[in-house]
């Protein structure tokens with residue numbers, strides 16, 4: 310019986326490990342690392358998070374957003390990106406940076422620059438390769454939905470789950486930007502307003518759902534204004 314073809318993620322892992330020692334050594338010295346992540350409900354796209362060793366936790370947040378938080382969003386949030394993810398390149402390289410000179414949260418790259426993925430390789434099979442960058446520091450200070458973000462923040466600020474809340478919020482921001490740039494990759498002609506509208510809706514609804522769930526389990530040391538939140 311023929312062996313099952315290894316999933317793309319596995320093929321990419323082995324490809325990365327099998328490259329010439331010199332290339333890997335230079336990469337290691339430069340502090341460059343790759344972390345792979347896949348959505349739990351589909352084999353592709355495989356997301357390659359290219360990051361620096363100084364901030365390993367940051368790549369971890371992106372990976373967790375893809376591997377776990379995605380599945381915990383309400384079905385209509387995921388449905389809105391179903392077609393986009395289906396048409397996305399099989400391999401999506403995310404260059405996780407601290408910031409961009411232009412101040413943007415992220416960009417879609419027209420040409421793949423991340424060295425191991427810049428040229429076609431057997432390990433990629435038929436999969437196309439796309440690339441984007443995400444500026445982590447910028448995402449952290451970004452108020453995706455100013456009224457909602459500030460309102461939520463003041464609600465959680467006194468609570469013991471503040472840290473958990475902030476991490477969750479950050480992961481949904483990262484996920485919404487990843488989806489936003491993937492949307493640009495799939496439809497390069499789409500208007501920015503349309504692309505942004507969809508990703509902000511994703512973020513808003515994912516957060517609202519999370520807050521609703523959190524509220525159900527929070528101890529009620531939180532003031533009563535919390536209950537007004539859902540009506541915005």
Ligand SMILES: [Zn+2]
Nearest residue numbers: 409411412413
């Ligand atoms: Zn820019």
Ligand SMILES: [Zn+2]
Nearest residue numbers: 489493501504
């Ligand atoms: Zn955009």
